[in-house]
Amino acid sequence: MSGFFLKELAARINLKLTVNIFEPRDFSRTGPPGCNMCAGVVSEELVQTLAAEGINLPEMVVQRGIDTYFLHTSGLEPVDIAIPDVGMRIATVYRGGGPRLSPEGVQWSSFDGFLLELAKSKGVNHIPQRVTGLSWHKDRPRVSCKGHADEDYDLVIGAMGVNSASLKLFEELGFSYQAPPVSKGYLSEIYLGVEKTRKYFGMGSMHIFLLEIPGLKFAALIPKTENITVCLLGEDINREIVQQFFAAPEVRACFPPDWDGIGDVCRCMPKLNLGLAKNPYGNRVVMVGDCAISRLYKDGIGAAYITAKAAAVTAVFLGVHRDDFHNYYRPVVQRMDRDNHVGEMIFYITTFYQRLSLLRMGMVRMIAMEKRVSPQSRDMSRVLWDTFTGSAPYWEIFLRCFHPRFVYRLVTSTLYSLPRYLRGRMKNLQEKKGQVA
Ligand SMILES: Cc1cc2nc3c(=O)[nH]c(=O)nc-3n(C[C@H](O)[C@H](O)[C@H](O)COP(=O)(O)OP(=O)(O)OC[C@H]3O[C@@H](n4cnc5c(N)ncnc54)[C@H](O)[C@@H]3O)c2cc1C
Structure with missing residues (x-):
């Protein structure tokens, strides 16, 4: 340029x-x-x-x-x-x-x-x-x-x-x-053909993942007419992270049921x-x-x-x-x-959301609730979108996260998610006990 x-x-x-x-x-x-x-x-x-x-x-x-x-x-x-x-x-x-x-x-x-x-x-x-x-x-x-x-x-x-x-x-x-x-990133292009790409991914949607995989800061599936571009970014993406990503049920669920895994695709691990x-x-x-x-x-x-x-x-x-x-x-x-540097702080905070399911539940609930409000006040949706796409500077996103309305909605959504979180924990504990017995 x-x-x-x-x-x-x-x-x-x-x-x-x-x-x-x-x-x-x-x-x-x-x-x-x-x-x-x-x-x-x-x-x-x-x-x-x-x-x-x-x-x-x-x-x-x-x-x-x-x-x-x-x-x-x-x-x-x-x-x-x-x-x-x-x-x-x-x-x-x-x-x-x-x-x-x-x-x-x-x-x-x-x-x-x-x-x-x-x-x-x-x-x-x-x-x-x-x-x-x-x-x-x-x-x-x-x-x-x-x-x-x-x-x-x-x-x-x-x-x-x-x-x-x-x-x-x-x-x-x-x-x-x-x-x-x-650091090292990962890219691959998975060929699905025009029809399957449209059927399983649609053309106007991108898939962003916030998964509990250490070292993975950002992951996305981006449909491009006949291929799906897979992009993984982090501090040093390695084979293990790539395998964990493709094995995650949240990722597999996006692809056709007969999809045979990574397969023979165009892939690279470029520097970032x-x-x-x-x-x-x-x-x-x-x-x-x-x-x-x-x-x-x-x-x-x-x-x-x-x-x-x-x-x-x-x-x-x-x-x-x-x-x-x-x-x-x-x-x-x-x-x-x-x-x-502000972006580093935002990604640091994001790691807590990757690790702690209660926080994730609160965030997801807040997004779901935002469907009821006017587009301009969908705070969490905008924060996430801007963080992952580059539509706004990090300092602006950071300030938005301290707006009283944002903090109030996030805290209440997280508190509302607490009973469901505790039920899930109890169920897990009982399952574990059952396995030991
Ligand atoms: C996994 C991954 C995913 C990414 N996804 C995105 C994305 O979706 N959107 C986005 O905006 N950015 C993305 N980026 C970042 C983006 O790729 C880079 O920021 C961007 O390409 C930088 O452009 P550049 O021109 O500086 O370098 P490059 O795009 O790397 O171009 C450098 C050019 O220099 C040429 N060159 C190298 N050595 C020589 C030489 N000795 N003599 C002559 N020419 C030479 C090369 O042939 C090349 O054409 C991603 C990065 C990674 C690692």
């Missing part, structure tokens, strides 16, 4: 710029070669913001209109929650050519491919090569790649995410950059940004997207958009010196970092 913005902004002040994008991926290919490993959920707000920038995502690229979600919690019936506000809807994309193993063929076009073509239409040159070397020539960064003569640039923007070994090139360039902390990189800028060099910062457990595409635009605005209107990035780019990145 930085290439697009550089050209777009430079044109506004009649500045002639040559912009080269190095991108080795062929986004028209299905499976890993064309994929940037992401669940592909984007908020409606981002789709609208892009439209305001003149980036209108065609229907083949973005499938809009997920406006309901089912919340599945361990041991409880799922609750469906309709999104009250169109602006809070989410849309879905495939970053590359789509998953491998789709017998009907993928009926989508690549989001990243679309953005690359858009940048090219603005006059950006695409060099389909991996950058293999970075060095300094006098005071300008020099870029090396296979099949091309080395070139010196006025500015190098690092936008290679966190899954690339090339981050080392920037760490060794001498501006004290250090890649951000990361968990914080701010050290020194994400220097003289004539700036890092954007995941390799600088992202939003904790959500909206990485939105974060990449914000940082790419801020870096391009700085470079075109202020300059490419370290001080320019310090004065304009740093506050943007720091704002996101501060918000992520």
Whole structure:
């Protein structure tokens, strides 16, 4: 996106710029070669913001209109929650050519491919090569790649995410950059075919899970025409967590009864940004997207958009010196970092809801009761939706949780759930006693 913005902004002040994008991926290919490993959920707000920038995502690229979600919690019936506000809807994309193993063929076009073509239409040159070397020539960064003569640039923007070994090139360039902390996520695409996807998942619903699985912060099933995208995020998702997730009765109940488990699907365990990189800028060099910062457990595409635009605005209107990035780019990145710290607190609190069934019961009851009130005052539904999709900053969500109405409803719902909780505990104890006897 930085290439697009550089050209777009430079044109506004009649500045002639040559912009080269190095991108080795062929986004028209299905499976890993064309994929940037992401669940592909984007908020409606981002789709609208892009439209305001003149980036209108065609229907083949973005499938809009997920406006309901089912919340599945361990041991409880799922609750469906309709999104009250169109602006809070989410849309879905495939970053590359789509998953491998789709017998009907993928009926989508690549989001990243679309953005690359858009940048090219603005006059950006695409060099389909991996950058293999970075060095300094006098005071300008020099870029090396296979099949091309080395070139010196006025500015190098690092936008290679966190899954690339090339981050080392920037760490060794001498501006004290250090890649951000990361963890591992899990993604898979489960092919069900158009009919079964529609029958078991519907097209306008996403399934979010708050399960009692340690280490799992967020889990979702996202239907995409003929496939179900499975996304698991946490501090370090491993095979055991993946197996526990697929074995959970709440997950199996979503799939057709004859579904044979994970089976032969397109899957990966990509790295996930968990914080701010050290020194994400220097003289004539700036890092954007995941390799600088992202939003904790959500909206990485939105974060990449914000940082790419801020870096391009700085470079075109202020300059490419370290001080320019310090004065304009740093506050943007720091704002996101501060918000992520609030997000950490929210996810910490969420772990109590994962572990304690009484709290879960209270939360689910509060959601069920909210169906009776006006859409605008469905506090818990909105808090959960925003936490998991990125439709609002974490600080805003956090403040909403301290609103007297929210606290009152949550406390009363939890107290109302107490008898049912105690009955359940007694039943469990009696069953255990029976087994011992
Ligand atoms: C499991 C999982 C699920 C996610 N789901 C979502 C989601 O639903 N919605 C969302 O908004 N975010 C999601 N994210 C986060 C999102 O994927 C990232 O935040 C986003 O992709 C960051 O964009 P980026 O451009 O910084 O990096 P990337 O998307 O990783 O792109 C980096 C690009 O750099 C290229 N590159 C790498 N090395 C070189 C090199 N040496 N030379 C030239 N090019 C190079 C790569 O080919 C690639 O195209 C998810 C992340 C994970 C791990």
